[in-house]
Amino acid sequence: MHNVVTKSRDVTLLEVLDRVLDKGVVISGDAVISVADVDLIYLGLKVLLSSVETMEKIRGASITGPMQEAK
Amino acid sequence: MTENQLVYLYCVTNEEPTLKEAENLVEGLYFVHHKGLYAVVRNVEESEFGQEGLKRNMADLEWVKTNATLHESTIEQVMRNTCVIPFKFGTLFNTDDSLKAMLEEYGDEFKAVLGRLENKEEWGVKIYCDIEKLKAFSINDEPEILEIENIISLSSPGRAFFLKKKKTELLVQVTNRKINEYGQETFELLKELSFEARINKLLPREVTERGDDMVLNSAFLVGKDEVDDFINMVDTLKMHYENKGFFVDCTGPWPPYNFCGLSKQKVRNA
Numbered sequence: 006m007h008n009v010v011t012k013s014r015d016v017t018l019l020e021v022l023d024r025v026l027d028k029g030v031v032i033s034g035d036a037v038i039s040v041a042d043v044d045l046i047y048l049g050l051k052v053l054l055s056s057v058e059t060m061e062k063i064r065g066a067s068i069t070g071p072m073q074e075a076k
Numbered sequence: 077m078t079e080n081q082l083v084y085l086y087c088v089t090n091e092e093p094t095l096k097e098a099e100n101l102v103e104g105l106y107f108v109h110h111k112g113l114y115a116v117v118r119n120v121e122e123s124e125f126g127q128e129g130l131k132r133n134m135a136d137l138e139w140v141k142t143n144a145t146l147h148e149s150t151i152e153q154v155m156r157n158t159c160v161i162p163f164k165f166g167t168l169f170n171t172d173d174s175l176k177a178m179l180e181e182y183g184d185e186f187k188a189v190l191g192r193l194e195n196k197e198e199w200g201v202k203i204y205c206d207i208e209k210l211k212a213f214s215i216n217d218e219p220e221i222l223e224i225e226n227i228i229s230l231s232s233p234g235r236a237f238f239l240k241k242k243k244t245e246l247l248v249q250v251t252n253r254k255i256n257e258y259g260q261e262t263f264e265l266l267k268e269l270s271f272e273a274r275i276n277k278l279l280p281r282e283v284t285e286r287g288d289d290m291v292l293n294s295a296f297l298v299g300k301d302e303v304d305d306f307i308n309m310v311d312t313l314k315m316h317y318e319n320k321g322f323f324v325d326c327t328g329p330w331p332p333y334n335f336c337g338l339s340k341q342k343v344r345n346a
Binding site for chain 2: 016019020022023024025027028029030031032054061
């Protein structure tokens with residue numbers, strides 16, 4: 006049996022950032038400051054992450070096809 | 077708490093978290109209890125995490141790395157023993173009372189989500205493709221391409237030139253089709269073994285820092301009793317795809333970032 010499963014403590018930074026910066030519950034309100042309120046702040050990373058959409062367009066539906074992100 | 081501090085929220089649970097066996101826990105962690113819900117928080121400096129500080133620090137990749145890792149590891153310690161709703165990195169409140177007001181407002185929804193997440197884990201599956209390896213595999217796997225190769229070997233140089241061009245185009249089509257098919261197949265098979273499944277954005281090489289391309293980025297909410305089956309299926313798929321240029325990367329268990337259900341409809345200012 007191949008051991009494909011990585012324990013979460015060994016996962017790459019990418020895996021962590023892909024989740025904690027992009028997912029998780031977002032709330033907003035008067036008493037709350039959140040990353041969502043401070044728009045476009047994770048500069049270096051945000052630039053890269055937002056380039057994903059551009060890249061998907063360039064590579065086109067031919068590669069991703071029906072495998073688009075669930076809206 | 078002094079005037080210059082804020083309350084950083086990691087996650088919400090519906091029972092008091094036990095952190096006895098926790099290792100390397102961040103200092104100053106405490107719980108804010110309100111009507112059956114526990115918010116796992118710590119006090120942070122406003123200069124570091126306030127609007128201005130956050131704006132400045134989020135441009136500092138090293139700061140982001142350190143603090144995002146801390147965010148993740150803290151939630152992971154809590155979820156060892158308790159079902160959690162993980163919050164997005166950088167969710168801050170002015171005081172414990174303003175946090176309680178939020179728990180009051182969203183309490184019923186949080187309880188419903190926690191009920192839905194009970195005894196389930198999030199697992200992530202990313203597939204990467206070495207396109208050249210897949211092409212090399214496809215040449216010998218596709219009758220149509222083999223046939224063109226045959227004809228090329230028997231053709232005049234002029235005709236061979238055009239046929240080679242056609243072969244190259246065909247190869248691109250075939251590899252794209254295979255990427256779609258394998259991605260779809262993996263997703264559907266794993267979805268069968270899950271309660272919920274999501275497809276996320278593909279990350280480019282600049283982010284993954286890998287030599288191959290991400291072709292599937294997906295997350296699954298798996299019942300704890302079904303995790304073994306899920307992992308066995310991943311192993312099977314991995315072995316099946318290995319020689320075709322695909323690498324299946326499975327990680328978990330994660331806090332259920334992708335399955336908290338509130339993230340879209342509750343953003344009032346979005």
